[in-house]
Amino acid sequence: MRRGEEFEFDFRIEKEVQQLFRDWAEETVAEYFESREHCQYWHRLLASGDFLSLNRVRDQLPPALVDSYDKLQETIDKFFMPMGGHDMTEQEERLAEEEEEKQYEKRTVEELTELKMRANVPIDLVRKTVKLAGFTNSMGRPRPMKLLLCLDDADIIRWYASVGRRWLDFFCCCRNFKVVKTVVTYHLRFCCFLTLAEKHECTKRQAISHFTKDLKVANDDGMAEVHFPTEREIKMMGDKNLSDPKPVDGALTMILVRLAVDGTSYPCLAHFCAKTETVLYRIRLLQNRLNIDPLNEKKWVNGLGAIHESLNKKCLPLCSMHASDLFLGKITLQDIDCTQFVDVE
Template structure:
C-alpha cells in the first residue's frame, strides 16, 4: 500500500481508495451541539403549540356538534310525546356525551396546572373548615363536607403528580450525566476506526471529467451530446450510483451525496439542455430534477437516484463494490452501422439484435497521460489505451447494464472487438 503509519491518531492510511484513521468514539458519534439542542427545543415547543391548537379546535368543534345534537333532541322531544319517535337515539346520544365527558376528565386530570388551580379554589378559605363553625352545624353536613374534601384531595391534589414529574426530571438528568461520564471515559480509553472518502480526490475527478468548471459549478459534457437522452442519463446514473455504493460506509458519506445529487445531477441536466439547445429551466421542466424519461410505451422511468432517495441513504456496510473508474473514464458512442449483425460480445450472451458502440476514453479526450500523477487523479484507475475507438456490438440489455454499472469491461470479451472506420 506504500504507507507507513507512525501514529494511529494523527495520521491516516489509504485502503481501497478510502482513508482510515484511529479516532475517539466522540468523533464518530459527536454529542449534540448547542445549536442543535436549541433547534430541538424549538421544534418541541412548536410541536406543543400545534398540539394545543388541535386540542382547542377539537373542543370547539365538539361544542358545536354537541349543541346541534342537543337542539335536535330537544326539538324532537317537543314535537313528539317525550322521546318516542321513529328512531330511538337517546342511547346513542348518551354514549356520545359519556365518551366526550370521559375524554374531558382524562385531559383535565392530566393537566397539573388545572388540578392545582381547582384544588386551591376548593380547599382555601372555606368557612366549614373552622372549628367553631363546624360545632354549630349538623353532623351530617360536616361529614359530607369532610368526604367531599377527601375526594378533592384524592383526585385533584397535584402533590403526587408533581412528585412524579420531579422524579422523571431527575431520572433524565441522571441519564444525561451517566451518558456524559461514559462518553468521557470512552474518549480517554477507546479508539475507533474512522473511514473517510477522499472527498478532495472525488472533487478533482469530477472536475477532470468535466462535470464542473474551474469555479466548481456544474457544466455540460459535450462528448455525451451524441448519445440518446436515456443513455446520457444512464451514463450519469452509472457514475453516481457506483460512487454512492462504494462510499456508503464512509463517515463523510454526506459529502459524497452532495457531489452526486448536485454536481452530477445538474451536469446531466445541462448536458441535456445543450443537446436540445434549450435552457436549464426548460430541461428541468421537461425531465424534472429526478431526470425522468419515458419509454416507448409512455411509461416513466427513473435511472438517476432521486433527490429523496439520495437524502434517505444512510451509513451501510461495504459489500462487493464496483469501481467507478471504468464508468467515469469511458463513454460509448452509438454508431449508425448497416453491416450484418454480430452477436453480443458480453460473456454468455448469444443475442444477435446488437448495436455497435465506439469506445471513447477520458484520457484521450483530455489529452492527459494517466501515468503522470500530477495531472491524473491519484488512485484513480484508467482503461488501457488500446481500447480507445474500438467498436463493440452489444445487445440492449448489456449496454444498459454497462451504462448502469452492473457489469464492467471485465464481463465483455475484449478480443471480439470490431474495427469500424
C-alpha cells in the first residue's frame, strides 16, 4: 500500500529479523565458549595484571567496589575457566599419554625379544653402483643410456624394471629400505624416461605424457603392460623377510643389444625351447664398456659381481618370450645354452 511518497506493508518482519539475529548471536557465543583456547585467552586478559587484586589497594577502597570486583572475577572464572571441563581435558590427555607409553613399551619389548635379523642398506655402495652403471651424471642427476637406444621401447623398460625390482626384492628386509625406494622411484624411473626421450628425439615431458608415470607399454596384442614397479607399489613395499632373492648383479652388469639382422632362422638358445622365430642379441658387459677391472676395488664397487669377460660381445638368438624373461630377470645366462652362440660380424 502506498501512502504519499512512502510504501507501507501489511505484514511486519521486525520480530523475525530480531529472532534470527538473536539465534545467530547465541550460536556464535556458544561456539566461542566451546573453544578452550579462546576462553583461556580472554581469562588471561581480564584476570591478570589488575591492581584491584593487591591487598594494599583493596584495604583503601570502599567495600562495595571490592565486592563488585570479586563478583566480576567469579563470573570470569565461571564462564572463561570451567574447572570441570579443564580437569576432564587434562585427564584425557594424561590417559592418552599413558596409553601411548604402554604401546611404545610393548612394541619395544617385542622388538628386543623377537628373533629377527635386520640389516642396513650400504648407502655409499648403492650410490656408487648407480653412478658406475651410468644411471646418473657427475652431479648425481639421471641421464639417458645411449647403449639402449637400439632396443624396442618395451625392452628398454624391461631392462630398467629388472634392475629396479631386483634391488627392491634384495633389500626389502633392511631398515633403511627407503633409500633404495628413492633410487628406484627417482633415478631409475627418470633415467628410463630420458632414454626413451633420447630415442624418440622428444622431451622428457613428452615421454612421460606418452608412457605415463607407470611406464606403460603396449604388447603384441595392443594391450598396455606395466613392467616397472609403480610409485604406489614401491610405497607399499617394506618390512619383508629375506627369502632367496635374485642378485641384481646379472641384470645390472649386462645389456642385451638387439642386432639388425634379417632372415635369421636360428633356434632359441633357452633350455627346452624349440622356437625358430628369434631375434639376435649381442651381450655387452659393464666392465668392458667402462674398461674397468672388476678386481680393482678402487674403481669397481665392492661386493658387486661381474659376468665373465668371455661372454662379452657374444651373440645369442632368443624368442620373444625368453628375451622378455631375460630382460626382466626371470631367467639368467645359466638358463641359456652358452655353447651355441652365433658368430656375427
